[in-house]
Amino acid sequence: MKDELFLRGHRIPMTKETIRALVLERLALEKAGRFIDVGAGTGSVSIEAALRYPTLDILAIERKEEALALIAENIRHFGCHTIRVRSGDAPLPLAETADAIFIGGTGGHLTAMVDWALAHLNQGGRLVMTFILLENFMQAWLHLQACQVVALDGREIQVGELTALGQGHYFKPNNPTYLIACQKNSTQAVHWQQVHWQQEQEHV
Secondary structure, three states, X not given: OXXXXXXXXXXXXXXXXXXXXXXXXXXXXXXXXXXXXXXXXXXXXXXXXHHHOOOOEEEEEEOOHHHHHHHHHHXXXXXXXXXXXXXXXXXXXXXXXXXXXXXXXXXXXXXXXHHHHHHOEEEEEEEEEEEOOHHHHHHHHHHHHHOOOEEEEEEEEOOEEXXXXXXXXXXXXXXXXXXXXXXXXXXXOOOHHHHHHHHHHHOO
């Protein structure tokens, strides 16, 4: 889907077209029953997922009020009324689990978000994360290695757009985006509540 199809807000982040295509491919949503989109921004990932897979149960989580309003507008615009939207700052208590989770923003709680996501993934579920800072990518990469996930994959994605310059053209580069994809090990036993409790006790 072209980026210009989505309604855009002032300074509301959106996963761009090229990145979104790879994110959706890595999530393997054709095999999923439920998908959780964390830090949904404009809702572009959730909406394209809903349009591709109409029977998919989608939960979009976002903490910013202006972004929540924009997600609601885009849902109406595309008629994707099956998307459920939850206001909250992840990691947050959540009773349901999913077959795929996308994290487009961590709100400064990166490793806690990884643990939370793995705890809320079904066995064999897919986790995909994107970053603009290399330091955040590396922190998540090292943490996931310690979590013993499988099929751990990292990508740097940089796209140039053909742009006029004088009498000629050049490819104007966008800033790179870093992507991590992995799968929850079927033998893995990550319990987010216990991990979170232990972290709290360490700061007492």
